[in-house]
Amino acid sequence: MTEPSGPALAGAPLPARAKVAVAAGKLTGAVSRAAGRGSGAVVGGRIALKLDPELLRRLTAGRACVLISATNGKTTTTRLVAEALRAKGPVASNALGANMPAGITAAMANDRDAEFAVIEVDEKYLPGVAEQTKPRAIALLNLSRDQLDRAAETRMMAQKWRDGLADTPATVIANADDPLVVWAAGRARDVVWVAVGQSWKDDAWSCPQCGGVLHLDSDDWSCGSCDMRRPRPQWALDGDELVAPDGARVGLTGLKLPGRANRANAVSAAATAAVFGVEAHVAIQRMEHVTAVAGRYDTVTYRGRTLRLLLAKNPAGWLETFDLVSPRGAAPSGPVLLSVNALSADGTDTSWLWDVDYTRLVGHRVLVIGQRRLDLAVRLQVAGVDFQVFDDVEAAVDAAPAGAIDVIANYTAFQQLRQKVGA
Incomplete structure (x- = not known):
């Protein structure tokens, strides 16, 4: 007999099988930590999912979920989005970067009552996690070469995103400066485009749509052989300022995380938080309290x-x-x-x-x-x-x-x- 897994309030009682899975996962994680084998989140999550393959779906039912995925910057942006959304209520998050289904499940099990779930997702697992969690927002930051021995070629990853996110009801917040991200988001119903710049361009010489040569300028790009081109952004990074859709500007000099990349992460995070009604200046003020992320910049x-x-x-x-x-x-x-x-x-x-x-x-x-x-x-x-x-x-x-x-x-x-x- 299949147990129901329909919508529920965050923190609603779990069926017996899920309760056993959560308890077993927490026990396994505690044993792993006691043995000095790390945080225990991944191994605990694996055990929990073995016992109840639908556990992630159950643990995120009733929550307002946000997914953040990218090759670079996803852990930091996840932390920034979580901080911004705390202006609206409690947030559960896999803040330490365990971003595959097991680690995500463990994080959600450890915080059952939070209204919001801000989840970092490994690029390869994004479509599957989106199907399980039914997110209200998905942030796509960038795609570039990484872990060449086991990760898909970047265009293949973009194709996986494109197919998996086709017609998603979630609002997709996407980097307009990355041609691979633009193509990956091209079949989503509702896309918010963000211009944050991109220093690395060596994975975007050819058009992901037709294979033609992309013409890359400092702040624009287009394909010479088809209609693929940089969309007009609603949000933008302009030097040390965030530019919101209404033209309002918010200074970023108060951010404690250094560098252009983190200003870009903050703009994407503010655009994501805006989906839930957090105003840009409030989001940035909250992000200014973040000084390090999982040891980065310590x-x-x-x-x-x-x-x-x-x-x-x-x-x-x-x-x-x-x-x-x-x-x-x-x-x-x-x-x-x-x-x-x-x-x-x-x-x-x-x-x-x-x-x-x-x-x-x-x-x-x-x-x-x-x-x-x-x-x-x-x-x-x-x-x-x-x-x-x-x-x-x-x-x-x-x-x-x-x-x-x-x-x-x-x-x-x-x-x-x-x-x-x-x-």
Whole structure:
């Protein structure tokens, strides 16, 4: 006999099978944490879904759900949207970035009563999670190459989004500056276009609709062979200001998260919160309280130096990070520590290192660690960057002068560094 899973109020009683699944998931997560195996969210969520495959649907029924997906920036934007929506009521969120169905399910099980659910979703799982959660809003930030050994080619991912979101009743908030995102959102009923700029353009040379050559300008793009072109945005990032659909401007200089990419994330987050009636100036004021996201941008003291921790997982992410540590036109200042791993969670193919413009680091003192430090060393040598290779973070930090060090690492290297330096 199939148990009903229709609409319900947030926090409404669960059927017996779902209650058992939630309890088993929480117990498994607690055991995992006690054993020092991480947060336990993913393994707990997996057990819960094994016991009740419909659990995510049940846990999000009756909530106003928001999904955020992208190659870069989704964890930060999820945090910003959640903060903005707290102006309207309690929010449940997978704030630490466990963004596949198991991690999402665990997060929803841990907070049953919140009216809103703000959910970061891995790109590959977006259509399935959207079908389960029936979101009111879906934010699509960007698509670029990532984890080349196991992730789909970017156009294939865009196709998956396009098919999965066709005729969705959700309001789709989409980046007008990314041709792949524009095409992916092209079959949705209600799209809010946001112009936030995009430094990385090397995944958008050909038109996703017809294969023709895209003409890319600094603030516009179009296909020379079909009618694909940049839509007119309702929201925009203009320097240090958000421009709302009514022309009102909201300053972004109060944001604690640094850089152009985070101003872009804030504009997308404000456009998403507006779907639920949060005014732009209120949303931005609330976002100004966010100082770090899951360790990103944390500043810690370690071995007499001040380390700023920055995450960069793929060429697009590294490019945005370089704008923080080595702005164009500015004189190099301060050492930079780089760490790259190639474990399963990172993607084992590191050929993407050759797509990163490491010449941006010329003039900096560069310290290299990590599992793939020798691969990175070859890339830096070709780029003409002076560097030193070390076996561990202790030796690298000790070799740097007293003062500040910018630390850039990919996913597992970033987590390892956080544990080592106590962040």
